[in-house]
Amino acid sequence: MQLGKRKESILAATVDMYIRTGEPVGSKTIEKMLNNTVSSATIRNDMAELSAMGYLEQPHTSAGRIPTAAAFRLYIDHLMNRRNLSEKVCRNIDGLLKSVADDPERLIDEASQALAESTGFAAVTTTPSGQSAEVKKIEVIPISPRAAVLFLVTSCGLIRTKVCRFDQEIGSQALEILAKVLNEYFCGGLLADIGLPQVQSMVASLGEYGLACVPALTAFYQLVQETAESEVLLKGQLNLLKHPDYDPVRAGKLIDFLTRGETLADLLSAIPKGLNVVFGSECKRPELDGTSLIVSQYNTGGRPDGYIGIIGPLRMDYAAAIPLIEYFATSIGKILDEMMGINSDGSEK
């Protein structure tokens, strides 16, 4: 569907202005934006056609026009001028991310926070999925006669611990054997490959200590599950409240919806690789109507892993936000890869 040069500039100008002000845009405003190269009457005619084509709509007869979701889509895909990040911004981001480059979870956390702050919207991220990570090291550390801590490190640098209590006193010898056997069986293997049957089979391998170690094996299995689960992180929800596009009630409903992590996770999992803009109106969720999700996957080891993006009203500054998110996504990917490199062979870069 071709629009013609002039209609395109009119549509682009309309979207630009609407993004800036949030109010219906009239023909006179556009006339000024195009430096009076065409008269408002011509623009009115074109706008009428754009309305008929489904790109613009009027809240009421005597108001200006508002871009539809279709207009935003076209704007994002073809019409807008991406504003590339300034040197300074890039350096700030690099500095921030480098400073937390030893803990994958903190990395994501800080990136999320920074994204929320710099865009003024809510940021959504997921931690690297443990699925593709390998078990790097398991330790069992006694902390009292009847309790021990299980300790797990993955190839991507994730460190997790879990307390495990025993029914009766357990000797340090049993725990040593347990650690040894667990490492022998699972080290170097994928986290995702550790299932209940594998763990259960350990009881036999532990010989005389098998029965006493059952609580530890249960805890180990739970720990693996917890570690493999990728977590959804939401930051800056409160920013949404400050936005004039959301009245408090809608913002509240939206935040409620986002806070239920599973639903958000579902939403993300349906998103293809690379950078995507998803409009709420395209999902079936009524709470998401009028909101938009700009999200990109970050890669680790050349494969798509987690997500990072922002959630806000349809009317966001896409031209600035999209390059920003892309930069975050590639930076995170790079840093995670470096971390994995360091962790696996100790060589820097």
Added chain:
Amino acid sequence: MQLGKRKESILAATVDMYIRTGEPVGSKTIEKMLNNTVSSATIRNDMAELSAMGYLEQPHTSAGRIPTAAAFRLYIDHLMNRRNLSEKVCRNIDGLLKSVADDPERLIDEASQALAESTGFAAVTTTPSGQSAEVKKIEVIPISPRAAVLFLVTSCGLIRTKVCRFDQEIGSQALEILAKVLNEYFCGGLLADIGLPQVQSMVASLGEYGLACVPALTAFYQLVQETAESEVLLKGQLNLLKHPDYDPVRAGKLIDFLTRGETLADLLSAIPKGLNVVFGSECKRPELDGTSLIVSQYNTGGRPDGYIGIIGPLRMDYAAAIPLIEYFATSIGKILDEMMGINSDGSEK
């Protein structure tokens, strides 16, 4: 300052009703609440006097009356009827807390969440201060030729880890010695007693490994600091938005204020032991005007430790909330004590 029986019941009824509806209360309403034992005219006279005494105020001439902060103070201290917790509620709380009784941080986290949910306000808590905790166990676990994880367990069951990177490859022997020496020096001692000088002096004690271990010692010191710091936790901020007493702008400002953890920590630190109700108007913070803080310290080992409480508008159901918070505080104290007991000698209860 004596009020007399009747004025007291009138004031109590006014506060009760205002808490329930949030609207100015008129003399006829009070008449009904007192079962027509006195006429509305008499009540009007008394209310006029209560206004003169500073307990009630009128938004405008032709409206009912609203209790002042002084009235709330009197209500909380003398007038209200505490509503004790039902058996069922107690059991629910006990069940919830027991289920997370192996991790002090999760315990506080869950308690906070539950308190926020059941009151419908924001809950504020602080984790047990590591200050009074002892070092229970230190481990150093190599995870790559150039990196290791420091692992710290305290007497109150807190488990913390920190990654430490070395400039050059470090042998497992050096790490073993490091762990041994750290344990010898610090195990059983108070976390609060570990200062920079103590850690620095370790370089000498490590002999030939001293220099290589400097990054680990730095990380250890940081880890101790992080562990000793008691953290402020805020849950259910969004509940405040839903409350009709807060317009969105004020709620936003309040939440912003609360989210800056330090200021909240300052506020808490000025609170005496036991249960307290602090009115925002009593602090100098303009953001807190019209809000109230019900908070109690919980004890561990017989001494006041952290805080748990709720933040909401002046108009809260104190009669229900106060017993609830007290119950949470004593339960948390008990469970933390038990945890410390289990962790130190392995005996249950």
Added chain:
DNA sequence: TTTTAGCACTCTTTAAGCCCGAGTGCTAAC
């Protein structure tokens, strides 16, 4: 055929005016 100027028309927003009701304070009687 396309663009532009002009104008009547539509529809929201804002302000002003008005009435209604809730609640008070006062007075006089009990």
Added chain:
DNA sequence: GTTAGCACTCGGGCTTAAAGAGTGCTAAAA
């Protein structure tokens, strides 16, 4: 000291009027 009665006050809600912004259409110009 308590109560009934009544005039008075003041905010909330409703209606009406005016102002303003923007459109769509028509007819003329390019």
